[in-house]
Amino acid sequence: MSNYIDLRSDTVTKPSEGMRRAMYEAEVGDDVFKEDPTVNKLEGYAAELLGKEAALFVTSGVQGNQLCLNVLTNPGDEVICETDAHIFNYESGSPAVLSGIQIHPVKGNYGVMLPEDVEEAIRPVTAYYMAHSKVIAVENTHNRASGAIIPLENIAALKKLSQKYNLYFHLDGARIWNASVATGIKVNEYASHFDTVSCCLSKGLGAPVGSIIAGSKDFIKSAYRVRKAWGGGMRQAGVIAAAGLYALKNNISRLAEDHEKAKQLANVIAENPNLEIDLKAVQTNIIIFKPLNSSVSEAQQKCRDEGLLLSVGKTDSLRAVTHLDVTFSDIEKSIEIINKVFL
Ligand SMILES: Cc1ncc(COP(=O)(O)O)c(C=O)c1O
Numbered sequence: 001m002s003n004y005i006d007l008r009s010d011t012v013t014k015p016s017e018g019m020r021r022a023m024y025e026a027e028v029g030d031d032v033f034k035e036d037p038t039v040n041k042l043e044g045y046a047a048e049l050l051g052k053e054a055a056l057f058v059t060s061g062v063q064g065n066q067l068c069l070n071v072l073t074n075p076g077d078e079v080i081c082e083t084d085a086h087i088f089n090y091e092s093g094s095p096a097v098l099s100g101i102q103i104h105p106v107k108g109n110y111g112v113m114l115p116e117d118v119e120e121a122i123r124p125v126t127a128y129y130m131a132h133s134k135v136i137a138v139e140n141t142h143n144r145a146s147g148a149i150i151p152l153e154n155i156a157a158l159k160k161l162s163q164k165y166n167l168y169f170h171l172d173g174a175r176i177w178n179a180s181v182a183t184g185i186k187v188n189e190y191a192s193h194f195d196t197v198s199c200c201l202s203k204g205l206g207a208p209v210g211s212i213i214a215g216s217k218d219f220i221k222s223a224y225r226v227r228k229a230w231g232g233g234m235r236q237a238g239v240i241a242a243a244g245l246y247a248l249k250n251n252i253s254r255l256a257e258d259h260e261k262a263k264q265l266a267n268v269i270a271e272n273p274n275l276e277i278d279l280k281a282v283q284t285n286i287i288i289f290k291p292l293n294s295s296v297s298e299a300q301q302k303c304r305d306e307g308l309l310l311s312v313g314k315t316d317s318l319r320a321v322t323h324l325d326v327t328f329s330d331i332e333k334s335i336e337i338i339n340k341v342f343l
Pocket residue numbers: 059060061062063065086087139141142143172174175200202211
């Protein structure tokens with residue numbers, strides 16, 4: 001894919017030279033014995049950054065979300081989340097498979113669920129014949145809502161609800177770093193509202209693998225056991241943890257550049273009469289837009305033929321994601337390609 005401008009996802013990045021050096025030089029040990037100093041350093045640093053008692057290095061965003069949900073629930077419980085949420089749409093049905101729980105989707109606007117809609121979805125505790133509402137989950141930024149940011153006031157209102165009904169509150173913060181950089185709200189402020197958080201190192205931050213979950217010490221102790229049961233006990237994982245640590249220390253503030261690149265591209269798409277885009281949704285690094293005069297697959301192929309890789313957002317839309325391996329000059333070229341293909 002080296003001859004292409006690859007905007008399919010922010011997961012396509014390759015570790016930089018500095019990151020690779022950190023990986024090469026990482027001190028390692030057996031993490032199943034808790035003896036990997038680099039993993040321990042990463043978990044300590046991440047817990048501090050997120051303002052939580054403890055953190056755990058996990059293999060992926062899906063594993064992170066699902067570990068959290070597993071520890072917070074029992075079979076027959078229900079998780080309330082937004083209709084377009086990743087945990088509902090893109091995690092292979094794993095709430096059912098791994099935890100015996102179901103999802104209760106609530107339609108939002110730009111990924112934002114209204115507290116009154118969430119309240120309506122909460123099951124009465126007396127209804128033994130219904131699933132038990134146990135968790136409210138929020139996705140910030142919201143992938144399918146074009147990287148939209150969930151406002152802190154909405155988070156605070158949902159937190160209040162979770163307290164009122166004695167529910168847990170989970171953050172799928174795969175891209176919480178993007179929300180933080182775009183708003184100036186610190187990640188620990190976002191995280192402070194939630195019982196559990198899951199954040200990716202391998203998206204905009206550019207690490208080759210890994211996510212972090214964080215919460216109370218007791219929660220992490222339970223998640224540590226479940227991670228092992230799910231085959232996620234890693235041994236000399238310091239080699240990859242070093243990349244995560246490098247990512248957290250070097251690649252957060254630069255996300256502002258990715259947001260700027262997304263804005264440049266989105267503005268051009270908005271001016272093209274053959275394309276439709278909701279500019280209000282483009283708040284971070286994800287752009288979702290519709291081709292009006294061709295099918296999505298045809299449009300995707302035509303862009304590919306010109307050297308630009310895009311993914312499919314929803315069934316009727318294309319998705320472009322900016323990241324640290326695309327330059328401003330790549331964005332200029334992407335603009336030329338889009339204007340040529342959608343002439
Ligand atoms: C919001 C969100 N959560 C979780 C994930 C899962 O991450 P992973 O692909 O590392 O399992 C993704 C991946 O795109 C995501 O966008």
